[in-house]
Amino acid sequence: MTTLDPSGQPIRVGGLTLRTPGLTGEATARPPAAERRRAPELESDPLETALRETGVESQRTIELSATGGIPARERTTRSLSHGEAVIEVEVPAPEPNQGQLVLYRSESGVTTWHLSRAARGSERAGERTYVIRPIVASAPAESRTRGVVGAVVKGALKVLVFPLVDRVLGPIAHDFVAKWEKENRPYRIRTFTPENFRSPQGTSLKDEDWAALSGERALLLVHGTFSRTDAAFGDLPLDYVQTIFQKYQGRVISFDHPTLSEDPRENAEWFVRALPDGASLELDIVCHSRGGLVSRMLAEQQGELSSRGRTVAVRKVIFVGTPNAGTPLTDTSHVGDFLDSYTNTLTFFPSTGVTDVLEAIVTVLKQFAVTAVKSLPGLQSMLPDGDFLRGVNQGEKDDKKYFALSSNFEPADPGLKAYAHDSLMDAIFEAENDLVVPTVGVYEKNGSGFFPIDEKHVFSARDGIAHTRFFADRTAREKILDWLSA
Numbered sequence: 128m129t130t131l132d133p134s135g136q137p138i139r140v141g142g143l144t145l146r147t148p149g150l151t152g153e154a155t156a157r158p159p160a161a162e163r164r165r166a167p168e169l170e171s172d173p174l175e176t177a178l179r180e181t182g183v184e185s186q187r188t189i190e191l192s193a194t195g196g197i198p199a200r201e202r203t204t205r206s207l208s209h210g211e212a213v214i215e216v217e218v219p220a221p222e223p224n225q226g227q228l229v230l231y232r233s234e235s236g237v238t239t240w241h242l243s244r245a246a247r248g249s250e251r252a253g254e255r256t257y258v259i260r261p262i263v264a265s266a267p268a269e270s271r272t273r274g275v276v277g278a279v280v281k282g283a284l285k286v287l288v289f290p291l292v293d294r295v296l297g298p299i300a301h302d303f304v305a306k307w308e309k310e311n312r313p314y315r316i317r318t319f320t321p322e323n324f325r326s327p328q329g330t331s332l333k334d335e336d337w338a339a340l341s342g343e344r345a346l347l348l349v350h351g352t353f354s355r356t357d358a359a360f361g362d363l364p365l366d367y368v369q370t371i372f373q374k375y376q377g378r379v380i381s382f383d384h385p386t387l388s389e390d391p392r393e394n395a396e397w398f399v400r401a402l403p404d405g406a407s408l409e410l411d412i413v414c415h416s417r418g419g420l421v422s423r424m425l426a427e428q429q430g431e432l433s434s435r436g437r438t439v440a441v442r443k444v445i446f447v448g449t450p451n452a453g454t455p456l457t458d459t460s461h462v463g464d465f466l467d468s469y470t471n472t473l474t475f476f477p478s479t480g481v482t483d484v485l486e487a488i489v490t491v492l493k494q495f496a497v498t499a500v501k502s503l504p505g506l507q508s509m510l511p512d513g514d515f516l517r518g519v520n521q522g523e524k525d526d527k528k529y530f531a532l533s534s535n536f537e538p539a540d541p542g543l544k545a546y547a548h549d550s551l552m553d554a555i556f557e558a559e560n561d562l563v564v565p566t567v568g569v570y571e572k573n574g575s576g577f578f579p580i581d582e583k584h585v586f587s588a589r590d591g592i593a594h595t596r597f598f599a600d601r602t603a604r605e606k607i608l609d610w611l612s613a
Contacts, residue, residue: 128155131194133212140189142219143286144254149212150261152194156187157283173477174238174470177485181493183289186227187218191282194234195263214259218286225288226299227255228496233262234282235542238474239467239550242496259284262546289493303494304503305388312355312385312487314397319348319381321369325361325479332380337403344409344442345378346371346611351416351448352505353469353487356381358480359415362599367608374611386417387491387505390515395424395432398439405436411443411611416564416594417509419449423519426527427577445530445610447597448561451520451578452568453511455555459502464555466491468562469595475543476596516573524576530610531580532603533569535559537588563594582610 129140135148141156178184214231221227229241239262243255292298296306317329318336350359360381372379384394398421402408414422424432426441456465466488473481495501508515538544547562559566570580584606586592597603 128153130154131191141187143187143189143284144217145189146215147212147261150194150214150263153192155190155192157190173473173482174485176482177489178287180482181289181486181489182293183287183489183493185285186221186288187286189216189284191284192234194261194282212261212263214261214284216257216259216284217254218257220253220255221288224291226291226493226497227289228287228492229257229259230283230285230287231259231261232283232285233542233546235262235540235545236474237262237542237546238470240463240470240492242463242492260550262542262549291497299493299497301494301498301500302388303498304491305385307487307490308385308388312383314385314401315383316398316401317356317381317383319346319356319360319368319372319379320377321365321372324363324368324381325357327355327357327480327483329356329381329383334403336380337406340378340380340408341406343378344375344411345380346375347410347412347422348379348381349412349414349418349422350381350383350386351414351418352386352509353484354386354415354480355383355483358478358483359418360598361479362596363604367604370608371611382418382421384421385505387487387503390504390508391417391420391424392428392515393504394421395428398425399432399434399437402437402439407438407440409440409442411445412441413445413447413607413611414449415447415597416449417505419444419446419451420508420515420519422446423451427519427522427575441527443528443530443610445532445607446569446580447532447603447607448534448564448594449531449569450509450564452565452571452573453509453513453516454564454568455511456563457506457509461555462495462501462506464550465506465563468551471543471546472562472593472595475538475540476593478595478599511568520574520578522576527577528582528613529577529580530606531570531583532586532597532606533564533566533583534561534586534590534592534594534597535566535588536561536586536591536593539591561592561594 129138131147131150131152131154132138133149133151135146137144137146140154145154232238241257241259315331317331323329348360350356382398412422422444425439426444429439455461470488507513538547556565570583572579592600
């Protein structure tokens with residue numbers, strides 16, 4: 128065990144150099160044998176599973192305990208981050224055939240990802256530098272036994288490495304995420320039944336399924352970023368799915384699609400092309416997050432998407448946490464915060480398919496750790512005032528009906544509260560949000576004739592609804608059913 132030096136003087140722990148100006152506490156290197164003893168615990172941790180499935184290994188682990196900040200006036204050296212407490216860690220560079228990143232988990236359970244700092248004159252050859260803003264909660268966190276956090280009660284720095292050549296997809300380059308999505312998030316229109324809605328396999332529509340959809344209104348469900356059908360809608364209770372299945376007499380389908388390497392227009396174009404020649408669909412849509420932008424393509428720009436007599440007539444759209452006015456987290460300077468925010472939402476509010484979503488997040492991190500490009504078309508489509516949203520948010524309203532569910536999420540957990548306010552609210556959002564999407568951006572006026580959306584339900588801070596938790600909430604489900612029945 129080594130004591131952190133709040134003056135910012137370097138200390139050596141487990142082969143790493145730490146500088147922690149403004150931060151007190153203890154650092155302890157965890158030897159590989161200790162990791163092996165924790166194997167059963169790690170096997171059940173979704174984040175560890177996601178790392179393992181994506182070929183990422185832990186090279187070094189430093190436990191952090193009893194961490195706390197000291198008042199700025201008591202610091203004896205200048206902090207590395209405008210007077211704030213930070214952790215600067217220098218680690219040995221990876222082998223030539225490896226990529227590297229660092230995971231930081233605070234004692235309160237907040238997780239953040241870190242890529243190597245841009246080349247600095249003070250970096251020594253053969254080393255990489257990572258700068259971390261520690262999460263120091265105002266109150267001690269309770270021990271947790273759920274979700275990604277699992278049984279971990281100590282903070283940790285983990286140096287992670289991965290091969291630069293994936294055994295299936297080849298070299299990690301600018302198109303790596305696109306290749307990964309093609310392999311792991313392929314396009315398909317699938318059935319959505321009480322028997323298979325939580326299955327990652329599902330069943331792609333066959334000719335007889337398309338025939339059954341013809342002539343009667345159907346329900347389409349569209350997932351959001353990083354996700355697919357089973358992960359996005361798996362929190363729906365079985366009896367609820369049975370109810371909507373009966374309401375539409377079995378005409379319920381969902382759309383699995385890549386969300387990172389292609390934009391919502393490309394997603395919608397694929398959907399229309401997948402219909403049989405001459406097919407005509409009449410749809411109500413329930414969509415989550417970025418899936419709402421795909422749904423708007425289908426609803427508002429059908430004339431540009433129709434081909435070979437295929438048509439889609441959308442009657443109702445229920446937007447659930449959709450960034451209709453964008454989210455600042457997708458700005459290239461904040462993409463890391465976007466990945467952190469999704470990771471922490473899953474950490475504190477685990478749901479069905481959490482490992483699948485985390486695998487997508489880790490895949491993005493691998494590409495960003497290796498390549499210079501820090502943006503992806505699917506994420507850039509959600510950029511406020513970006514080209515995509517400027518093109519979407521215009522035009523006149525017609526007879527389609529729009530509904531909206533939105534949330535102002537206020538964390539109760541001390542660690543998550545500190546992260547949400549210091550890292551998101553104060554630095555990025557400057558407005559109420561659900562950890563990913565600004566609250567009013569789901570329904571407010573944005574230039575399109577379909578907005579503002581008058582028929583909406585906005586969850587207050589006391590309701591505790593984070594971005595990925597709408598479908599687990601009874602009130603949200605009841606509102607969706609009411610609107611579908613209206």
